[in-house]
Amino acid sequence: MSGRDVGERAVRRRLVIGSTVFATIAIGAALLAGRMLIASQLESAAVSLARTDLGAFTVEYDERRAHLEQPAPGVLVGALEGDRWLVSSLPDEVQDALPGRDPDTVSVVSGGGGTWVVVGQQLPGESVSGEVVTAWAARDLESSHEALESIDRLFVLGGALLVALFAVASWFVVRLSFRPVEAARQRERRFVSEAAHELRTPLAGLRAQLAVVRRSLAEPAAAAQELDRADASAERMSELATNLLELARLEQGTAPAAAPLSELRDAFGGAVDDVRISPVARGVAIEQESPAELRDASARVDAVSFARLVRNLLANAAAAAGPGSTVRASLTVDDGALVLVVVDDGPGMPADFLPRALEPFTRGPGAHGPGSGLGLALVDSIARAAGGSVVLEDGHPGLRVEVRMPVG
Amino acid sequence: MAGPVRMLLVEDDEAIAAAVRDGLRDDGYDVDVETTGLDALIALGRADYSVAAVDVMLPGMDGFELCRRIRESGHRLPVLMLTARDAVEDRVRGLDVGADDYLTKPFAFPELAARLRALTRRHEVLGRTDLVAGDLVLRLDAGRVEAAGAPVSLSPREFQLLRLLASRGGDVVSRDDALDEVWGTRHIEQQIVDQYIAYLRRKLRDAGSATAIETVRGQGYRLVAP
Incomplete structure (x- = not known):
């Protein structure tokens, strides 16, 4: 305790x-x-x-x-x-x-x-x-x-009874009103310990990789390879820290900003470009499709958060599918919603894991490469903050993720 | 790249400043580092810079304030804000005080290079509007492309690579040129250029364009209009 x-x-x-x-x-x-x-x-x-x-x-x-x-x-x-x-x-x-x-x-x-x-x-x-x-x-x-005198007796007894009743009632009320606080406290505790655990893994890797670099300075090729790995560990930690910050910001529940569709389309393109040059996408083709013409409307999400959502989905797909695979991202606007679909041709996700995939710190069986299990959780949080939804399904092969956000 | 680009980096973290300075030097930047806003303002008065990167969390005068003063003093140079916080309010505030772009720490080095490249490019492009190559029309101000009369959706880097090819009028663009011009760094593997050429080819083919990108073995790529 x-x-x-x-x-x-x-x-x-x-x-x-x-x-x-x-x-x-x-x-x-x-x-x-x-x-x-x-x-x-x-x-x-x-x-x-x-x-x-x-x-x-x-x-x-x-x-x-x-x-x-x-x-x-x-x-x-x-x-x-x-x-x-x-x-x-x-x-x-x-x-x-x-x-x-x-x-x-x-x-x-x-x-x-x-x-x-x-x-x-x-x-x-x-x-x-x-x-x-x-x-x-x-x-x-x-x-x-x-x-x-008899009224006095009645009043003293009745008053004591009332006070006792009140004390019991207030104890119940206080306990009831503390229940959500306690639940939040437990969630928070679990979150912090899992975040720390997730940080320790790449940190341990990073230290080991740096030690290897020190020993292999005489062989530049080996040192360079080890430095690449160290870089990947650092990237994993960066992503984790960024995702944690973003989740914390969303938890605060500040009113979501709105951005025009054209700005979100640009954020989508920028995010695609960013992921394509990141180590996780090495050897993975990431195709993008977005509307050239957009009507003058907006969605309840800011461009930075939307870019983060796109990056997380693409990095997730690229990591799951691995080198030689293709990830397809398409952004469209159908009646009343901005729709982002990301499909990969990797091994997909087991059906029994799909329902839990959006929870923080859950990773699919056999997950490899950088990833903390926060990526999809953040996607879900951003989509819900924008009044939207995330649907995961088997893409035969691979995974198909569809994010819908209402457009107003 | 023709001649070094003079850049002012305002960053109080020595490790980050040294890494950015050394990394950008390879990409043709001549980087001066200042650690406070006041020193930065003095440096701006002394030399002519093409671009500045400013950390938001500076001791004393913060990055927002510095950016505001740079604009007040009439400087037009592009400013990229660097920050550890990516709260939207910060981003909006940064753009309000006159910053041109925004990058969140921790950032990957290639991302920084590409943003800086885009900023220095944006200023060079001002004043030009359309670029025509075969059945392609590139709307430079809007960053849009039309192929055979129909709009094609390209990502920012796809667009910049196509623009580079179109601006050479059929001459060969080497992979190193492409890395310099589009990503602003050679700290990326060259295969990324091949990958982007593949993306572009697919886009042009799907759009029914007769303009093609040809591989010149051992040299690079060039745009071939029918």
């Missing part, structure tokens, strides 16, 4: 923990706000009930001022003159706390075994002794507190 994997796992863990902490704070704040709202609702309900009691009591007081009866015990009301209770069903704790308080503000009294909300009102007129009389009504908040 490499260091980068550990790094990725740490990133995933941080994402899950971070989002869970954030979710915990958000859920906690929401529940707290909800609880405060409910608490104030419960209290205002108690206050308005107390006010109803107080209203009924003051009416009764007005009517029967002199003959007040002790209120029923369920209703907590009382009349206070100075610091003396005329009548009262209020609990002792409330009775003790109220004298001297402003009747117009809502009071909360707690003590003994309970909490009460108390409202008051000054009664009109004066008492027999000439003092101010205030009426008071209270409501027990015990039931509200019980309701609040």
Whole structure:
């Protein structure tokens, strides 16, 4: 397991923990706000009930001022003159706390075994002794507190459950969204190791060839032959590096440039000329055919990439067919597509290899000469970036490759 | 080739500079190497060059900037840009600042020679339009050929070889001449000329042309009009 994997796992863990902490704070704040709202609702309900009691009591007081009866015990009301209770069903704790308080503000009294909300009102007129009389009504908040407590329990449990659910969900989401990253990472790793392996082969060859040259300096003919081989190794490395760069550029997915057909035809001709003088085409005849007249249109590929595509196909065909063979390349425009066909008269490709031939670093059985297995992969990438396609088929004999790119 | 072609190479990699200088000397070039853009501008003021090859990745002033300044100072000499990157933007940018052609590193030596040859040739050809030989008409400005009235599709080197044959008016063109004129180098095996003659013959025959390319044993090839 490499260091980068550990790094990725740490990133995933941080994402899950971070989002869970954030979710915990958000859920906690929401529940707290909800609880405060409910608490104030419960209290205002108690206050308005107390006010109803107080209203009924003051009416009764007005009517029967002199003959007040002790209120029923369920209703907590009382009349206070100075610091003396005329009548009262209020609990002792409330009775003790109220004298001297402003009747117009809502009071909360707690003590003994309970909490009460108390409202008051000054009664009109004066008492027999000439003092101010205030009426008071209270409501027990015990039931509200019980309701609040059960809501608290519900909220704490529910909140914890929500946070846990969120943590699990975010773990899944993070894992899912990292899956393509991980796949790309694996592809990239395989690509790099295969590229390095492909580079090592011609490098090893090159070093051996240079050593032979050093020993055979006395025989110029042998040295020259060995230098030719060294040159071929260097060419193979150059092609590999160029193909890798081009593939990397295509992977970036920058919008493909468009080139007019005439420019692509010139790129085709130039690529044919380049391959004809390259070592891989020694002894191979490369025939080319392209339209002399072209309509004024363009394809979604730039001339450099198109030339690279042509070079790769021709070099591939020449290497596969070998000296004495003929490779035919033709460029045509049919309705709506630029069509490049490359046919060789070599041994062709086994049918079971055809489907894999476009993948990077695959080489057909018995492949020889320079070639990294990147050439056709790059052809495929360039064609697809241009919205086109590549078809390989048995050419009886040899291989027939057809590249089509839409023309607009 | 008549007299050495003076060329300015601006390249800071000593190994590449030495290889290119020595290789091109055999092909009739007199190559001066400069390693920075500033030195290159000074050299251009001192001597009269026929062509310049400029590396894009130079220390200090880069190749694009150098090329722009060369054009600003009014020089018309053809400039070939050399770069390790073949991103399209680079290529477009190179042509925007006034470069005439573009070659990506690593390049094969014959490719460089052929590009330089085409660039020096392009300037010589300016002003001429058509070349007629038998039933062949070569449109020099467009690089197109008509045989017996119908267009023939030739690759750039095929066209240049046919032009060379046509311009000699039936005189023999040796393989060495062809290598010099078309590919600009003798670092290619001579068989490539024979191969290109075969391509041309096939093209002319398929086009129904009565003009033929004749082999002169031990000497080379010549164009025979009916």
